[in-house]
Amino acid sequence: MQNEPVKNTRKKIPRNKIAEQNPSERVQNFGEVELGYSEEQAVLESMRCLMCKNPKCIEGCPVEIDIKGFIAYIKDRKFKEALEKIRDKNTMPGICGRVCPQENQCEKACILGIKDDPVAIGKLERFVADYENTCKKNTALHTDKKEYKSKAAFGYDLDNHDISTAEIKTGKIKTAVIGAGPAGLTCAGELAKMGYSVTLFEALHSAGGVLVYGIPEFRLPKSIVSGEVEYVKSLGVEIKLNCIIGKTFTIDELLENGYESIFIGTGAGLPYFLGIPGENLNGVYSANEYLTRVNLMKGYLFPQWDTPVKRAGIVSVIGGGNVALDSARTALRLGARKVYLIYRRTEVEMPGRIEEIKHAREEGVDMVFLTNPVEIKGENGWIKKLVCIRMELGEPDDSGRRRPIPVPNSEYEIDTEIAVIAIGQGPNPVLTQTSPDIALNKWGNIIADSSGKTSKKGVFAGGDIVTGAATVILAMGAGKNAAKAMDQYLKTRAW
Amino acid sequence: MQAENRIIDKSILGSDTVSFTVYCPVIAKKAKAGQFVVIRARNEGERIPLTIADRDPAKGIINITILKIGKTSRLLSSFEPGDIIPDIAGPLGKPSEIENFGTVVIIGGGVGIAPTLPIIKTMKEAGNYVISVIGARNCNGLIFKEAIKTHSDEFYTCTDDGSEGFKGFVSDFLIEYIKQHPDKKIDRVVAIGPVLMMKAVCDVTRPYGLKTIVSLNPIMVDGTGMCGSCRVEVGGKTMFGCVDGPEFDGHLVDFKLLSSRLDIYREEEKTAYNKYMENHKCKMSQ
Ligand SMILES: Cc1cc2nc3c(=O)[nH]c(=O)nc-3n(C[C@H](O)[C@H](O)[C@H](O)COP(=O)(O)OP(=O)(O)OC[C@H]3O[C@@H](n4cnc5c(N)ncnc54)[C@H](O)[C@@H]3O)c2cc1C
Ligand SMILES: Cc1cc2nc3c(=O)[nH]c(=O)nc-3n(C[C@H](O)[C@H](O)[C@H](O)COP(=O)(O)OP(=O)(O)OC[C@H]3O[C@@H](n4cnc5c(N)ncnc54)[C@H](O)[C@@H]3O)c2cc1C
Ligand code: SF4
Ligand code: SF4
Ligand code: FES
Numbered sequence: 001m002q003n004e005p006v007k008n009t010r011k012k013i014p015r016n017k018i019a020e021q022n023p024s025e026r027v028q029n030f031g032e033v034e035l036g037y038s039e040e041q042a043v044l045e046s047m048r049c050l051m052c053k054n055p056k057c058i059e060g061c062p063v064e065i066d067i068k069g070f071i072a073y074i075k076d077r078k079f080k081e082a083l084e085k086i087r088d089k090n091t092m093p094g095i096c097g098r099v100c101p102q103e104n105q106c107e108k109a110c111i112l113g114i115k116d117d118p119v120a121i122g123k124l125e126r127f128v129a130d131y132e133n134t135c136k137k138n139t140a141l142h143t144d145k146k147e148y149k150s151k152a153a154f155g156y157d158l159d160n161h162d163i164s165t166a167e168i169k170t171g172k173i174k175t176a177v178i179g180a181g182p183a184g185l186t187c188a189g190e191l192a193k194m195g196y197s198v199t200l201f202e203a204l205h206s207a208g209g210v211l212v213y214g215i216p217e218f219r220l221p222k223s224i225v226s227g228e229v230e231y232v233k234s235l236g237v238e239i240k241l242n243c244i245i246g247k248t249f250t251i252d253e254l255l256e257n258g259y260e261s262i263f264i265g266t267g268a269g270l271p272y273f274l275g276i277p278g279e280n281l282n283g284v285y286s287a288n289e290y291l292t293r294v295n296l297m298k299g300y301l302f303p304q305w306d307t308p309v310k311r312a313g314i315v316s317v318i319g320g321g322n323v324a325l326d327s328a329r330t331a332l333r334l335g336a337r338k339v340y341l342i343y344r345r346t347e348v349e350m351p352g353r354i355e356e357i358k359h360a361r362e363e364g365v366d367m368v369f370l371t372n373p374v375e376i377k378g379e380n381g382w383i384k385k386l387v388c389i390r391m392e393l394g395e396p397d398d399s400g401r402r403r404p405i406p407v408p409n410s411e412y413e414i415d416t417e418i419a420v421i422a423i424g425q426g427p428n429p430v431l432t433q434t435s436p437d438i439a440l441n442k443w444g445n446i447i448a449d450s451s452g453k454t455s456k457k458g459v460f461a462g463g464d465i466v467t468g469a470a471t472v473i474l475a476m477g478a479g480k481n482a483a484k485a486m487d488q489y490l491k492t493r494a495w
Numbered sequence: 496m497q498a499e500n501r502i503i504d505k506s507i508l509g510s511d512t513v514s515f516t517v518y519c520p521v522i523a524k525k526a527k528a529g530q531f532v533v534i535r536a537r538n539e540g541e542r543i544p545l546t547i548a549d550r551d552p553a554k555g556i557i558n559i560t561i562l563k564i565g566k567t568s569r570l571l572s573s574f575e576p577g578d579i580i581p582d583i584a585g586p587l588g589k590p591s592e593i594e595n596f597g598t599v600v601i602i603g604g605g606v607g608i609a610p611t612l613p614i615i616k617t618m619k620e621a622g623n624y625v626i627s628v629i630g631a632r633n634c635n636g637l638i639f640k641e642a643i644k645t646h647s648d649e650f651y652t653c654t655d656d657g658s659e660g661f662k663g664f665v666s667d668f669l670i671e672y673i674k675q676h677p678d679k680k681i682d683r684v685v686a687i688g689p690v691l692m693m694k695a696v697c698d699v700t701r702p703y704g705l706k707t708i709v710s711l712n713p714i715m716v717d718g719t720g721m722c723g724s725c726r727v728e729v730g731g732k733t734m735f736g737c738v739d740g741p742e743f744d745g746h747l748v749d750f751k752l753l754s755s756r757l758d759i760y761r762e763e764e765k766t767a768y769n770k771y772m773e774n775h776k777c778k779m780s781q
Contacts, residue, residue: 203584203717203719203721204584204717205535205542205581205582205584241582242582242583242584243584244584244585244587244719247525247585247586247587247719248521248522248525248584248585248586249521249525269719269720269721270720270721271721271722271723273723273733279733280726280728280733280752280756282755282756282758282759283759285723286722286723286724288721288722288723289716289722289723289724292716292717292721292722293716297541297542297716298539301539302763302767303763303766303767303770304539305539305540305541306537306539306540306541306566306567306767307541307542307716308541308760308763308764308767310759310760381752381755381756381758428719428720428721429720429738430719430720430738
């Protein structure tokens with residue numbers, strides 16, 4: 001590590017492992033699993049990059065971050081410049097570096113990855129975001145509060161922006177953003193930077209969407225999310241919590257009240273259940289409820305915090321995506337001695353991030369593949385057993401994945417004290433029910449074009465409410481695109 | 496200007512019930528009979544649903560009436576006029592179905608009396624002949640008596656101990672009433688109160704084919720259809736109490752499941768309650 005690697009051995013540097021809490025320790029706490037690269041590691045990792053003439057990695061990133069460019073800055077130890085480079089395209093690198101499914105995106109396309117492990121793009125992205133944060137924390141101790149604030153939350157220098165606070169004047173055009181998840185926060189931030197007055201309406205008592213109620217602290221510390229929320233506020237966005245659009249106000253009421261354009265980013269917040277007997281027994285949770293109780297309501301700190309969550313010895317989680325993995329690992333941290341993750345396909349088809357599958361396995365989650373529950377049996381109102389059937393893989397279905405088919409007469413029982421159903425989420429109809437003129441597809445998702453335009457004049461939508469449950473970066477991209485289109489609309493009024 | 500969520504007035508109704516008038520102009524304007532709010536009483540607090548027992552859109556105020564049972568309801572009951580409730584979200588749930596049905600019997604039991612008030616008012620406004628029946632353990636529990644009486648065509652009280660009105664449960668009263676008024680055609684019954692009371696009323700009305708609406712109180716978190724904590728079974732189908740209800744056709748409700756699900760956190764609630772009372776006592780003795 002002491003010697004500068006010479007050019008022709010560059011490829012030989014193995015991918016730098018990120019420091020992690022060790023599995024037996026981390027299942028006892030809710031602290032972050034990955035501890036991040038050190039400066040030296042980041043620089044060393046950046047040296048692995050081939051500085052390709054035609055950097056494929058950029059095409060692999062949904063928001064086309066200049067990956068090669070920011071990595072070059074890291075190499076030169078210009079971390080602030082690296083962050084600025086990322087921020088040209090992505091305002092939440094601290095979040096994306098942690099939760100993007102890099103193996104399907106930037107790192108999948110990385111040319112180094114053809115013969116070797118790809119450059120750890122996500123880890124580098126997270127490193128620069130965290131680096132800035134640490135510096136800020138240190139300087140904040142020495143500067144007065146006002147100055148610290150004007151520097152904004154995440155490295156942005158407000159003074160370098162097209163709209164400086166001095167220019168913000170009254171009489172601005174009013175816009176509304178609904179839902180403070182990654183889509184809504186991004187859209188609101190962009191609109192504010194363009195000089196619009198923005199009100200962000202959020203149903204819950206806290207902003208962040210899935211980033212606060214779904215993804216657990218051990219994967220995405222909530223302080224990082226609140227940093228992003230503070231940054232959006234510092235741009236002048238007014239956040240109104242506890243406002244359920246469709247109940248507290250309707251879309252039409254917002255339009256009547258002078259909001260000239262509206263972005264809907266309400267996410268995929270409707271839990272799906274299996275529809276099998278026994279699903280309403282005590283101890284059967286939707287992943288949304290389980291994770292919300294633990295993350296948003298801090299159930300793991302009960303009774304210091306008031307919201308309880310059931311702790312049990314044996315927990316079964318049904319599903320194979322990030323939501324299921326998060327639930328399973330949460331159950332371990334709540335003290336379960338046995339956690340099953342029951343998935344009807346095989347590991348190859350699991351939609352969860354590879355890294356989280358690995359983490360879950362290290363922590364001792366017992367993955368039961370090719371298995372599907374068909375009934376939940378109970379006693380005195382409480383769940384006791386899952387009746388499962390074995391599956392085999394048949395022909396590929398619409399999603400291209402091989403369809404699981406039940407093996408006749410292969411039912412067997414698994415003892416369990418808690419079951420968490422994590423088989424997906426749909427669009428919550430609370431808003432759309434009161435706005436019949438916004439067209440929906442057959443699953444209830446809002447129909448919007450690539451700019452976010454819906455069937456209702458002045459109303460845009462993006463993120464999970466349009467695409468169905470997807471990813472953080474896609475939601476952010478949609479929010480950003482929509483902000484551009486809203487600006488266009490507000491200037492031309494053309495629909 | 497008044498601060499939002501500020502408590503304007505507090506009244507203590509009997510030994511375990513507290514009623515607050517809260518400045519909530521948006522909700523006051525929007526709320527309809529049968530709807531509720533979700534409240535958090537402190538930063539570390541849980542989200543609990545409470546019915547909007549009354550409202551005055553002109554003044555921007557709503558009334559919430561709370562039965563002290565566990566930690567959160569007790570904590571909230573200790574708030575005083577001038578205090579601000581940290582989070583109030585709403586109005587949530589579907590409004591009551593209000594039409595001119597003809598003759599309606601509206602029954603409230605215990606703290607369930609409070610949410611009957613807006614329903615009684617609007618049913619009356621819609622042209623119904625309103626028969627109101629309220630019941631409690633003893634006369635101290637007969638809350639909102641005057642207001643309900645004013646808006647009703649007939650008004651009856653019941654107490655378990657006979658300290659006022661009919662001695663016995665509201666469901667027993669209903670049997671008597673139906674028997675004694677065979678000529679009276681009842682078009683609809685609305686019953687709100689403890690699970691056992693609602694079930695008992697449904698058992699009385701079922702043989703007569705009297706449509707009976709009940710307001711269910713499953714455990715909730717968000718109150719917006721996001722978590723499924725509030726699952727209830729109605730007519731064999733799973734519904735979310737917060738968005739599909741809280742009012743349902745009582746003859747189709749699986750009350751056994753509802754009771755069972757209300758017990759999920761019994762142990763945890765006890766822990767929280769004991770801890771709260773301990774701290775409370777310490778503070779008082781200081
Ligand atoms: C447990 C879990 C783990 C995940 N892990 C990953 C991961 O590792 N990587 C990844 O890329 N993606 C992951 N995802 C998916 C990702 O979080 C989502 O795709 C993303 O959050 C969608 O963003 P959004 O802004 O569209 O919606 P959300 O994040 O769902 O935000 C919507 C917001 O709108 C609010 N809202 C809803 N209805 C209303 C209304 N009527 N009025 C006002 N406000 C309303 C909600 O309260 C919420 O705050 C995960 C999802 C879950 C649930
Ligand atoms: C739509 C709706 C409207 C309601 N309106 C009122 C009202 O106007 N006034 C009032 O006093 N109460 C009302 N409730 C009940 C109220 O929400 C609970 O009494 C409260 O949550 C109890 O909190 P706690 O911490 O004091 O008691 P806990 O210690 O949490 O619980 C004590 C008991 O209350 C029940 N309970 C617990 N949590 C809930 C919950 N979230 N929802 C329902 N029941 C629960 C359980 O059976 C439990 O055994 C309503 C409930 C619903 C669903
Ligand atoms: S935003 Fe996501 S996909 Fe894009 S470079 Fe960063 S980690 Fe990769
Ligand atoms: S494709 Fe990989 S190696 Fe090439 S520039 Fe991008 S990160 Fe570097
Ligand atoms: S309370 Fe969460 S869905 Fe009803």
